[in-house]
Amino acid sequence: MKTPALNAALLSLCLGLAGQALAKPLVVCTEASPEGFDVAQYTTAVTFDAAAQTLFNRLVDFVSGSTELQPSLAERWTVSDDGLVYTFHLRRGVQFHRTAYFTPTREFNADDVLWSFQRQLDPKHPWHDKASVGFPYFESMAFSQLIRSVEKTDPYTVVFTLKRREAPFLHDLAMGFTSIYSAEYADQLLAAGKTAELNSKPVGTGPFVFQRYRKDAQIRYTAHPDYFLGAPPADTLVFVITPDNNVRLQKLRANECQVALYPKPDDVPSIEADPQLKVASIETLVTSYIALNTQHPFLKDARVRKAINLAFDRRTHVEQLFGPGNALEATNPFPPTVLGFNSDLRNPPYDPEQARALLQEAGVPTGTVLTLFTRNGGGPSNPNPRLSAELLQADLAKVGLVVDIRVMEWAEMLRRGKRGEHDLLASGWAGDNGDPDNFLTPLLGCEGAKSGENYARWCDPRFQTLIDQAREIIEPAARGKLYEQALTVYDEARPWLNIAHPKVFTAMRRNVEGFQPSPLTNNNFATTQVK
Template sequence: MTSLPLRAALAAVILGAAGNLAAKPLVVCTEASPEGFDIVQYTTAVTADASAETVFNRLVDFKPGTTDIQPALAERWDISQDGLTYTFHLRQGVKFHTTDYFKPTREFNADDVLWSLNRQLDPNHPWHAKTSVGYPYFESMAFKALLKSVSKTDDHTVVITLTRPEAPFLRDMAMAFTSVYSAEYGDQLLKAGKTGDLNSKPIGTGPFIFQRYNKDAQVRYKPNPDYFRGKPPADALVFAITTDSNVRLQKLRANECQVALYPKPTDVPSIKSDPQFKVAETDALVTGYIAMNTQHKYLSDVRVRKAINLAFDRQTHIEQLFGKGNATEAINPYPSSMLGNNVSITNPKQDLVKARALLKEAGMPEGTVLTLYTRNGGGPTNPNPRLSAEMLQADLAKIGIKLDIRVMEWAEMLRRAKAGEADLISSGWASDNGDPDNFLGPLLSCEAARNGENYARWCNEKFQDLIVRGRELSNDDERRWVYAEALKVYDDDQPWINMAHPKMFTAMRDNVEGYVINPLTNNNFATTRVK
């Protein structure tokens, strides 16, 4: 018979072994710092990953790995015959996060949906003015003109009435800017005079509960035990902010992180060859581009913008940045697989003689200096921003333009780009909903030019009329024609240097399970665990 002390020792060993088989922390090496956690103020994917995909939910979500919608905080919905009224029937029993700074006294209900949407819609809402940057997505997607009213019929039924039919509306409602906040938490912060805490101490219903953010270092979360889809399997979630893709790979090899986002495409073959690792990949709905500020001297002349495009060696650029087969040439602002792609448009081949002639015609002096803002570190739309900038610099030097490259931290670059400081801005965009309007509205509309999200500051009324019409149509064939016409207007004016539609990669250790890569590029770790 085993003695009591020995039994205790064996029990401790068995419990320890069981603990080793249980949930483990998941550390994800991310490419940049979030701008904040009040997601309605921001449009970047890294900020959405740190807030919308972890802390918050929406009425509807996208099915993992697809652009198809599924129920979330709304269990089901009804649409009126005229397409103007959407009635959402809310899920019951959903709990908001409990933290050391907020203890909810009730479950999620219709008041939270009304608070979240009317905050952006209604100028008289007590929280409407509590942001210095406005509501960029809400504004650039013309939701203020689209939403006639947001109301409730009872605690579990929300009615949204539109001013016009909107083809992508349900997909729009799965986007980060429609995330649902706790009205009770909002009231608490307003009463205490701590409205800034909404951006630094978020509360939601999502799979993870925010714990702390060490600026430019890490964001830490714990799993939500009451999550309505089930507690996430990871013991903790940590975003380790690592701007350099080489360093992300080093940390993955050292097991300092188990997932490394956005490795350089040229590194992918060596990662795949190592049995310790695996790589998820997808033809993501993304575009890399350089916006030309059409409100600045010389760049306001379409001849100068065309000359810059003629100087750009696009094929060499793509091959050097992405490697063979990892990206396709961008001709339109969104990938060719999407609705309305205009196949009659082609990019100009490099022609330095013609480019110089256009500059002379436009009166742009030899040796004119243009500034280019780009980010430090690399992401999916540009794995090596410094190299990309230097290659463009060399191309423009051949036609007598000097490029002043200014590399800065991601959030700082975005702030200054929105303020319209730069001549050229190296940027990229990932689709939020798989609809062409999600590229054309937030990036190229007149609304986006006014709020700064349209870095080119390009506002073309013919283009604007076409994309507004495209939103209102429900027939795909009609929408296809309208967007093809809009892309022709865009091509005639050339506010961007079209660069590439890259594949997206996520590297991870072999013992990571449950991660689903998404063509919309958002990263959700609610089902991911480390064995």
């Protein structure tokens, strides 16, 4: 005969097993496939969501829902009086992921920090040439010219010494490309001649552990049970790759996913009216633009770029693309909440007649064909790429230019864009750290033009000098004035068609809790669960 205590124990065990059996994964319908899982090689938000936010951590991080810094793998840090030496004291007891392909023998320490930075910084590092596309963020932000050395003074202390003062340096260290890897795992891969697996079989310290990836279909993760901030409430996380935002919404309504990223703004009212669904929205640090390849024939001429701006019916474009009240028409490369925004800048008025006159003056024949690269699915900066492309195509047809629209998968578009194959390229940018330099250096700086991240391939020494000076100044007002001057140079050159700074929406089932939208558009599900 069972005792009452034994009955209670068995009941508890059965309830626990039943709970496990009934536990459902958190399924997120995402907008595109990641470029890979070695985040140091990439710059796109979709890759950072799939890797930096799930699998990795950095020395410092952003407070959820803000651009305020907080400790992460570094418990604390100090900065020297001259602003050149940053000393980080590392957290103890942090565990790397255990997977079918790697079993760590030690905890995180300073060696992992050194490996993660030295492979990008040092051309002689054994892993430096193993990145198939290089290190675009590290290169476009000129970190190799900024960092003099990275050294450890003991197993839990790392010292960065800079060559010059760099106002946004701490915020830069919270960005995805500074994620910390396991040096032990890297050594294992190098010894086995399997260095490519760093990009396909990732290992980090983050809230989730990588399980498997089926290209263009699905990514599966499990919760990291030893995560230093506490195991995530969702035992399993699944990213279902769904480029069409209409299909994402259909899957959400059918409960095939519990979170659907970036619904179209005009779908938001019907989502809010559905008793099973809800919407989170946030004013983000996002800019939507079309880059004009300034190294291509005709587009080298500033008169032609101005003519294209004059032919662009921007107001109609923004209203049709985002809907009333869902986006601010852009005049700068970043939103007005960012330091250095130049409120004196104005977009050229819609004037097809003047545009035709400028094109004629510049010797552009009627019927000239311009290729426009755009993506196949909607995202935070452009909810309907096909509509956007067709609107611009119609505008430029009125002034005698033929737009050849090339729709392609996101990663393919970026690869070809970095090689400069386009005339026009529809893109967007979500600020990674809230600093103006994060927009201007990679997107419009000369290093970005060399690496291909600057899709306009525009390099102006006056602009570059001003943003270089601004990075070295700590005092915000003085920095802001330099950025305003740099943006005047940008405005004269017109390397972009400014479009908008949109709101970003996330659709969810009503029983989803713990998701915090970010102004940086990061999607971190470490605290999200389905109740």
